[in-house]
Amino acid sequence: MREITLTVNGQRHELTVEPRTLLVTALREELDYRGANVGCETGRCGACTVRQDGDAIKSCTRFAVQADGATIETVEGLADDDELAPIQEQFQENHGLQCGYCTPGMLMTADTFLRDADDPSREEIRDAIEGNLCRCTGYHNIVDAIEATADQLGETE
Numbered sequence: 001m002r003e004i005t006l007t008v009n010g011q012r013h014e015l016t017v018e019p020r021t022l023l024v025t026a027l028r029e030e031l032d033y034r035g036a037n038v039g040c041e042t043g044r045c046g047a048c049t050v051r052q053d054g055d056a057i058k059s060c061t062r063f064a065v066q067a068d069g070a071t072i073e074t075v076e077g078l079a080d081d082d083e084l085a086p087i088q089e090q091f092q093e094n095h096g097l098q099c100g101y102c103t104p105g106m107l108m109t110a111d112t113f114l115r116d117a118d119d120p121s122r123e124e125i126r127d128a129i130e131g132n133l134c135r136c137t138g139y140h141n142i143v144d145a146i147e148a149t150a151d152q153l154g155e156t157e
């Protein structure tokens with residue numbers, strides 16, 4: 001067993017994990033951050049996407065011990081108390097989800113992408129989310145939501 005420290009959504013946690021424990025498992029089962037979903041555990045679906053030290057990563061593709069000392073942001077940290085983040089508002093407005101299974105990962109990928117993307121094209125948005133699979137929506141509304149968020153953020157700058 002190994003002792004590690006993770007700072008998740010601003011809160012520092014010390015936990016003891018097996019060396020083989022995946023980061024997503026540590027987040028969900030040890031720390032009860034259940035926003036990141038497990039779809040494939042092979043790095044393909046993106047349902048488990050969180051931010052580690054500012055980068056969107058698939059948390060099933062690394063062990064928790066590899067994230068020792070890291071700052072992690074999960075979908076639970078996007079909203080500011082009851083106030084949804086712009087990306088969440090726009091997913092709601094644009095019906096960017098159906099079953100919602102892909103949504104936490106999609107939100108984290110999109111939110112991270114929009115930190116650096118200024119007025120992205122629809123093609124750039126599609127490229128940005130290519131590692132996040134959605135079985136329900138056909139992606140059109142998700143792209144609409146991300147585009148609307150970019151517009152909203154552009155207007156408030």
Ligand code: FES
Nearest residue numbers: 039040041046060
């Ligand atoms: S569960 Fe991690 S990429 Fe699918």
Ligand code: FES
Nearest residue numbers: 098099134135136
């Ligand atoms: S909304 Fe169901 S998988 Fe995307």
